[in-house]
Amino acid sequence: MSAPRPTPTVAAILTPIGQGGIAVLHVAGPRAFELAAALFRPKSGGAAAPDARRLFYGHLVDGGEVVDEVLVRRVPAAGAGEDRVEVNCHGGLVAVQRVLECFTRRGAEAVEPQAFVQRTARGPIEAEAAEALQHAATPLGVEVLLDQLEGALERALRALPWERPADAAPALRALLATERLGRALWQPLGVALVGPVNAGKSSLFNALAREDRMIVSPTPGTTRDAVSARVALGGLPVRLTDTAGEREPASPIEREAIRRARAAAAEADLAVLVLDGSSAQEPPKRLADAAGLVALNKCDLGLAPWARALPDALAVSAMRGEGLDALAGRIAAALVGEATREPGRAVVFTERQRRLLAEALARIEAGEPDAARRAVEQVFRKG
Ligand SMILES: Nc1nc2c(ncn2[C@@H]2O[C@H](COP(=O)(O)OP(=O)(O)O)[C@@H](O)[C@H]2O)c(=O)[nH]1
Ligand SMILES: [Mg+2]
Known part of the structure; x- marks a missing residue:
């Protein structure tokens, strides 16, 4: 019997290749922070350790050579013990491949977005967001879908005030109103x-x-x-x-x-x-x-x-x-609609999400808050 294999550190390009001006890579696994710290030179000269929710601007430097101008941040991961880093770089095919190679040369495993999500997704919303991101052809689409990949919608759903179902209804309606924007960002x-x-x-x-x-x-x-x-x-x-x-x-x-x-x-x-x-x-x-x-x-x-x-x-x-x-x-x-676009905002972006949230709203209106809550939990629960 062999010992269990150590968890690999995986890297994937999450945005469609060759589209738009930006590309987004995620690197996840035990060595994610170490590799990012070794490759990233922040412009500010401050700490190289990427901080949660804060973007660091600088260069990716490999072997003394500047590979690309990048934005780096630590992705707040809900998964226990998983470190994850996001790298925003130039979206051209060559540029993004070079950035990916910097990580793979140092031992990260390059995987397709689907495989990446299968290994790292904490729930169905994240898997849907990774899939949708593959079709996001505008910077706004990338921005909004990345927010959902990183938990904006899930946090909003978890924060619904079930102790006061009458207040949960307007919150659900507001979320449902974002669905046309969310869908249009990846289904033109x-x-x-x-x-x-x-x-x-x-x-x-x-x-x-x-x-x-x-x-x-x-x-x-x-x-x-x-x-x-x-x-x-x-x-x-x-x-x-x-x-x-x-x-x-x-x-x-x-x-x-x-x-x-x-x-x-x-x-x-x-x-x-x-x-x-x-x-x-x-x-x-x-x-x-x-x-x-x-x-x-x-x-x-x-x-x-x-x-x-x-x-x-x-x-x-x-x-x-x-x-x-x-x-x-x-x-x-x-x-x-005149959807506001603040960063980090929760947006509904798949038909599955819309259907479950519409059902939850109908249940609240029918005076069945427990059934409503179960429908909402199906949106973000695995299984
Ligand atoms: N002055 C001016 N002429 C225009 C403008 N837009 C189109 N045209 C001209 O109007 C004519 C018809 O344009 P076209 O785009 O073929 O019209 P369509 O039949 O509606 O597709 C052409 O001669 C264009 O150069 C504009 O904004 N200003
Ligand atoms: Mg014409």
């Missing part, structure tokens, strides 16, 4: 740009996607198909779809393009109506009524009186880039 919602031909939908699509992948043409009816791109809007990853314009079809091909545009708009979680706000001709009222959000494009040419009179419409210029950040923010708010 769809946004379609719709509206009349020549309003500037394709130009706006390009401006929001910040690259020229669409045909832009002064000839009406050029965009023949619905085309999508993954873009970050207001911190959310969004599947943005450009569509052919609405007008009387001049050909069967155009009729088909319009049919597809309508289908794309119907499938989308939000349709943004793009109008040429500089045009003297007022668009049909039914258009504005059908859309979730109205963008008055070509504001660089000045807005027509009808456009200025439209309530809640947003003036933008795809050509000059004016109003695009505001539009991105309005799109994000329309999709997930």
Whole structure:
């Protein structure tokens, strides 16, 4: 019989590789602090030992060579005796691999995120967060999902005031209200740009996607198909779809393009109506009524009186880039609500969590607090 193998120290890249500007590595196990202390040179010159919940900025130095600029912190681990360190580094494939290698050369074992979570996860929320992080394509997504991986949601659920069930209900409702944001951060919602031909939908699509992948043409009816791109809007990853314009079809091909545009708009979680706000001709009222959000494009040419009179419409210029950040923010708010984004905030981010918390709320309302509590505990308990 051999002696039990010592617990290995494992390292994994938890963010999707090659996406976004940042990458996050976790190193867990008995040697996690030792390795981090050996590799990390804090900029402040202070103690190298990473402290709980405090980020340390500095360099990762291996063999006298600066490998990367990093942020390091100790992850407050609920698991008994498990030391864990988080390293934030540059997100490029090469940079993050080099950082990982610094740890593996010194004896840590590099593992896939799934294997990492299987070994170290304290409960289902953490496993779900690791899975979701693999799909988080924006810094906001990484930030929020890391908070949940590190226990923000679990702490909020454990702190529910069961001695006063009447107070637990609003707390649950507040948590449930974060679910659209939580889900959208890793399961991108769809946004379609719709509206009349020549309003500037394709130009706006390009401006929001910040690259020229669409045909832009002064000839009406050029965009023949619905085309999508993954873009970050207001911190959310969004599947943005450009569509052919609405007008009387001049050909069967155009009729088909319009049919597809309508289908794309119907499938989308939000349709943004793009109008040429500089045009003297007022668009049909039914258009504005059908859309979730109205963008008055070509504001660089000045807005027509009808456009200025439209309530809640947003003036933008795809050509000059004016109003695009505001539009991105309005799109994000329309999709997930004006969710506040303080660091460390609890966010519900999977359908399983939502279902159990909705059930808990229903039980409280039915006067069954014990059943409610059991439903909540299922969210974070193993088993
Ligand atoms: N002045 C101005 N022209 C624009 C703007 N956005 C688009 N255009 C022009 O409007 C025309 C139609 O644009 P396009 O994006 O193809 O419209 P779509 O048919 O709605 O996709 C092109 O000539 C664009 O250069 C803008 O913000 N300002
Ligand atoms: Mg177009």
